[in-house]
Amino acid sequence: MVATHIVESEAPMLDKKLDVNDQDANNLAEAETTNVDPAKKSTKITSEDIDVYYGEKQALFGINLDIPENSVTSLIGPSGCGKSTYLRCINRMNDVIDICRVSGTIKIDGNDIYDPSLDVVELRARIGMVFQKPNPFPKSIYDNIAYGPRIHGLTESKDELDELVESSLVKAGLWKEVKDRLAGPGTGLSGGQQQRLCIARAIATKPEVILMDEPCSALDPIATATIEELIDELRTNYTIVIVTHSMQQAARVSQRTAFFHLGKVIEEGETTQIFTNPQNEKTQDYITGRFG
Amino acid sequence: MLKVFSVELRGKVSEVLSLYVTGFLTYILPPVIVIGIVYFIGKWKAQRLLKNQGVAKNTGTAANALSLHSRPPYHGAFLALVSFLPAVIVFCAWSIAEGPVIKGMVNSTLPASVGELEAGKQDLISSVIGTVENGLKKLDQKELALLEQAAQYDKEVNKAAAPVEPEAIRKLFEDKNIILAENPEPYVLSAALKSRSFTQFSTYGKYTLFVLMSIAAFMIAYSSIKLRLRARNGVETIVKWFLILASIIAIVTTFGILFSVLFETINFFQIIPPSNFFFGTVWDPRFGWGATGGDGNFGQYGFLPLLWGTLYISFVALFVSVPVGLFAAIYMSEYAGSKLRSIAKPALEILAGIPTIVYGFFALVTLGPFFRDAGAVVGLEINASSVLTAGFVMGIMLIPFISSLSDDIINAVPQSLREGSLGLGSTKSETITKVVLPAALPGLVGAVMLAASRAIGETMIVVLAAGIAAKLHMNPFDALTTITVKIVNQLTGDHEFGSPETLVAFALGLSLFIITLMLNVYALYIVRKYREQYD
Numbered sequence: 001m002v003a004t005h006i007v008e009s010e011a012p013m014l015d016k017k018l019d020v021n022d023q024d025a026n027n028l029a030e031a032e033t034t035n036v037d038p039a040k041k042s043t044k045i046t047s048e049d050i051d052v053y054y055g056e057k058q059a060l061f062g063i064n065l066d067i068p069e070n071s072v073t074s075l076i077g078p079s080g081c082g083k084s085t086y087l088r089c090i091n092r093m094n095d096v097i098d099i100c101r102v103s104g105t106i107k108i109d110g111n112d113i114y115d116p117s118l119d120v121v122e123l124r125a126r127i128g129m130v131f132q133k134p135n136p137f138p139k140s141i142y143d144n145i146a147y148g149p150r151i152h153g154l155t156e157s158k159d160e161l162d163e164l165v166e167s168s169l170v171k172a173g174l175w176k177e178v179k180d181r182l183a184g185p186g187t188g189l190s191g192g193q194q195q196r197l198c199i200a201r202a203i204a205t206k207p208e209v210i211l212m213d214e215p216c217s218a219l220d221p222i223a224t225a226t227i228e229e230l231i232d233e234l235r236t237n238y239t240i241v242i243v244t245h246s247m248q249q250a251a252r253v254s255q256r257t258a259f260f261h262l263g264k265v266i267e268e269g270e271t272t273q274i275f276t277n278p279q280n281e282k283t284q285d286y287i288t289g290r291f292g
Numbered sequence: 293m294l295k296v297f298s299v300e301l302r303g304k305v306s307e308v309l310s311l312y313v314t315g316f317l318t319y320i321l322p323p324v325i326v327i328g329i330v331y332f333i334g335k336w337k338a339q340r341l342l343k344n345q346g347v348a349k350n351t352g353t354a355a356n357a358l359s360l361h362s363r364p365p366y367h368g369a370f371l372a373l374v375s376f377l378p379a380v381i382v383f384c385a386w387s388i389a390e391g392p393v394i395k396g397m398v399n400s401t402l403p404a405s406v407g408e409l410e411a412g413k414q415d416l417i418s419s420v421i422g423t424v425e426n427g428l429k430k431l432d433q434k435e436l437a438l439l440e441q442a443a444q445y446d447k448e449v450n451k452a453a454a455p456v457e458p459e460a461i462r463k464l465f466e467d468k469n470i471i472l473a474e475n476p477e478p479y480v481l482s483a484a485l486k487s488r489s490f491t492q493f494s495t496y497g498k499y500t501l502f503v504l505m506s507i508a509a510f511m512i513a514y515s516s517i518k519l520r521l522r523a524r525n526g527v528e529t530i531v532k533w534f535l536i537l538a539s540i541i542a543i544v545t546t547f548g549i550l551f552s553v554l555f556e557t558i559n560f561f562q563i564i565p566p567s568n569f570f571f572g573t574v575w576d577p578r579f580g581w582g583a584t585g586g587d588g589n590f591g592q593y594g595f596l597p598l599l600w601g602t603l604y605i606s607f608v609a610l611f612v613s614v615p616v617g618l619f620a621a622i623y624m625s626e627y628a629g630s631k632l633r634s635i636a637k638p639a640l641e642i643l644a645g646i647p648t649i650v651y652g653f654f655a656l657v658t659l660g661p662f663f664r665d666a667g668a669v670v671g672l673e674i675n676a677s678s679v680l681t682a683g684f685v686m687g688i689m690l691i692p693f694i695s696s697l698s699d700d701i702i703n704a705v706p707q708s709l710r711e712g713s714l715g716l717g718s719t720k721s722e723t724i725t726k727v728v729l730p731a732a733l734p735g736l737v738g739a740v741m742l743a744a745s746r747a748i749g750e751t752m753i754v755v756l757a758a759g760i761a762a763k764l765h766m767n768p769f770d771a772l773t774t775i776t777v778k779i780v781n782q783l784t785g786d787h788e789f790g791s792p793e794t795l796v797a798f799a800l801g802l803s804l805f806i807i808t809l810m811l812n813v814y815a816l817y818i819v820r821k822y823r824e825q826y827d
Contacts, residue, residue: 093711098630125717135708138731147726148716198712205716 044069044209044239045090050104052085052094052263059085061263063104067256072231072240074250074271077260078286083243086260087211090241091127092120108209125152128202128210128238133218134194136186136201141178144186144197145169148205164204172200173230192223199230203238210234212242216249228253247287251275259283327372330510334371337517338364345519362524370523373530374513379505383498390494398487403479417480420473424484425491427470435464443481553805556798563792569593569799575762575778577793590792595803597762601679601772602804605758606747608683608768609690614740616687617694624695625702626724637699644692652756655685660757667769674769677759683768686753690743697742701735702728734818741815745808751776775804 043066050063060082067073075083085094092113094100105112113123125148136144145165148154155161165182169175174196178189186197195215202210212231216224231240231253244250250257251271258268259280267280278284342360362370398421406417431439442461458475465472476484517523561569572594624637660676663684667674674680705728713723729736759771760781782797 091715093715096711096714121717121719123717124715127715129711129715131708131712131715133708135706135712137709137712137727147713148718151716151718151722151726201712201716211715 042069043067044108045241046107047086047089048105048107050086050089050102050106052082052089053101054097055099059263060089063265065258065265065268067239067241069239070236071256072235072242072254073256073258074254075241075243075258075260076245076247076250076286079245081260082263083260084213087213087241087243090209090211091124091129093124093129095120125205126208128205128207130195130198130202130210130212130215132214134191134198136189136194136197138185138187140183141186141189141197142182144201145204148201152205154206168200168204171203171234172196173226174200190223192219192226195219195223195227196230199227203234207238209239209241212240214243214245217245224249247275259286261286327376330375331368331372333368333514334517335364335368337514338362338367338523341517341519359519361520361522366523366527367517367521370521370526371510371513371517373527375510376506377530378509379502382505383502386494386498386501390491390498394487394490394494397490398483401483401486406479416473420476420480421483421487423470423472424465424476424481425487427465427468428484428488430468430470431464438464439481440485443478443485445478550805553798553802556795557802559790560792560795560799563795564590564593569595569796571596573597573764577782577796593792593796593799594762595800597764598773598775598778598800599803600764601758601762602748602774602776604768604772605679605683605686605754605774606744608679609686609747610740610744612684612687613690613694613743617691617743618698618736620691620695621698621702622724625699626720626728637696641692641696643688644696646689648689648750648752649756651685651689652752655681655753655757659685672769675759675771677757677771679758679768679770679772682754682758685757686747686750689750689753690747693746694739694743697739698732698736701732701739704735705731734821738815738819741811741818745811745815748811749776749804749808751780755780775800779804
């Protein structure tokens with residue numbers, strides 16, 4: 001705890017920085033709207049020349065990708081193409097891996113998240129993440145949801161926390177199923193429920209961006225449908241980036257799609273356009289199932 | 293000087309080497325060659341059978357009657373196993389049985405008067421017979437004839453002076469550097485001669501039977517090799533039985549040890565009432581038969597002071613080792629980079645390779661005096677052998693044990709939980725204290741319990757560092773003793789085996805065994821329960 005405070009006091013507060021850069025961010029967004037498709041919403045996340053190395057091996061090659069606000073962007077591509085690696089760059093989860101090295105800039109609302117003075121813990125608090133396999137903590141359902149709010153001190157009182165837990169569960173569509181067993185273990189839920197619990201947990205921290213790394217790959221079709229509906233609802237308030245192996249899922253839930261291949265973005269654009277009229281031959285091959 | 297030494301050394305080395313080479317050439321190489329030949333015979337026959345069918349390669353489907361059921365190497369392995377296994381089993385059984393059987397036969401030839409002697413005396417005679425028998429090899433023809441002559445002399449029948457005095461025979465052996473415990477009576481010599489001939493006969497019989505059985509089994513197995521012989525399944529069955537045998541040996545040994553201790557414990561409790569042992573608070577064994585003149589006062593065998601000492605020292609050891617070991621494990625598994633980890637972890641585990649007697653030295657020679665002197669400086673009276681010294685050194689011994697177990701357990705917590713927590717914006721230490729450690733807690737409790745059972749059973753450190761005073765006190769700077777120390781004391785003393793002061797060691801051993809067994813069972817139960825969670 002002591003260490004945390006020191007880091008917080010030394011690093012400039014992210015919020016302050018935000019105020020300073022708000023103007024820039026708006027300018028940037030305005031600048032983009034002039035030369036890009038007018039239907040596109042303002043950009044939340046911009047990536048410039050992202051290279052990622054695992055030791056000697058390069059996993060991403062000069063990724064340039066803009067992710068619009070309050071919409072769902074899906075990243076598709078064959079296994080090992082770097083889409084998960086890119087996703088993990090956005091909340092700097094790759095820092096956890098010793099041998100991983102990232103270069104280039106990723107800006108969220110115009111702020112470089114790889115700025116050395118940025119507090120990575122604070123960054124991650126603003127970006128929720130949902131993983132491939134549901135990973136509820138070995139705690140009660142209530143404590144799973146309350147974990148983030150407690151750490152960040154988001155609530156003043158017990159009642160407020162109860163309210164936040166309830167609203168998060170409601171948003172994740174899980175409230176009806178678990179309201180009578182909030183003290184039961186999170187690991188006792190079914191796979192689909194666990195994944196929605198993880199989404200609720202991410203929402204409870206009040207993030208702006210939610211990253212999802214193949215959130216439905218371990219679920220059956222019914223649970224998948226529930227999660228997809230949920231993603232569609234969440235889109236109004238959150239910027240969502242989802243990695244998926246299911247082309248149908250990408251087509252159903254996302255507004256924009258980026259196709260990754262061998263560590264490069266081959267094509268990105270409106271989902272409908274990518275799926276109906278892909279410009280690149282490789283994209284066409286992939287979405288029609290000829291390879292991958 | 294150096295040159296002379298090196299030549300001498302070279303001589304020694306070549307002597308040792310030639311010993312190994314000869315041993316290898318006589319005992320290991322021939323069986324390997326024979327087994328190899330049998331293997332290739334089996335393989336070759338299977339291949340030939342296949343060829344005779346006109347099928348060049350074993351390409352038929354599994355159910356094809358014209359193809360081999362098993363691939364040729366399995367036929368070879370099957371032939372080798374079936375040829376030698378029964379003979380080896382019989383050979384081993386014979387070797388185990390021959391000792392007792394021969395001894396019984398020899399004993400039955402001894403005069404009836406020997407059978408009436410007390411047990412200790414009979415054992416002595418047996419051992420003299422054994423020594424003489426071993427010594428026979430060193431005698432030359434003439435000496436052997438002399439010995440045979442002495443053996444035939446029978447006091448009762450001849451009533452004349454012995455042609456060869458037992459004294460002379462003893463002298464004869466002494467010249468060959470063989471020391472006999474007493475002058476060998478004629479019946480001892482004759483028994484030794486008989487024993488030798490029985491042994492020779494048994495050895496010849498054993499080897500002959502081995503060869504005959506092997507040949508018979510080989511012929512039967514060889515003729516049984518057919519296209520559809522299920523050699524592969526046969527080999528599988530034999531392998532399974534080997535593994536079963538290994539498990540049985542492990543289990544039977546455990547029970548054997550348990551029962552031998554149990555029986556001696558029962559003997560102890562027939563002399564000393566269990567209430568004296570389990571609820572007594574004074575440890576004061578006396579020489580009940582010797583020193584007190586057989587008045588039946590064996591002293592007091594209070595178990596509680598020893599149990600207290602054991603638990604107290606173990607507690608100090610855990611107090612030292614659990615925090616250090618656990619924090620080291622957390623650092624190694626969560627913070628250390630892979631480079632540092634690859635160096636630091638083995639370095640820490642070197643501690644685990646140090647024999648406990650060396651820790652005992654450390655406690656006795658370095659740490660004990662250091663604590664005593666340090667205590668004197670601040671005005672504390674600290675004994676050189678104390679609870680503190682023993683517990684502290686035992687704690688150091690347990691650090692690598694705890695840290696490496698905890699490290700494994702912490703690493704077994706899925707990475708996804710860590711990422712989930714970090715993804716919510718918690719710091720590393722928040723992740724560890726709020727997610728990783730709670731998830732690993734049952735396993736960590738198990739690890740601490742395993743460490744506790746090691747601390748309770750630890751012997752050498754406490755023998756050297758804890759002292760031998762069986763007392764009930766709380767002072768960590770004073771000496772205390774443990775169950776293990778008293779077991780060592782009671783068994784290494786010059787006591788008679790059947791006396792309670794020796795037998796009490798078994799009662800103590802059994803108590804210790806039950807305590808650590810319960811701890812281990814509970815620890816394993818917890819660890820296993822924990823494992824199921826993430827499978």
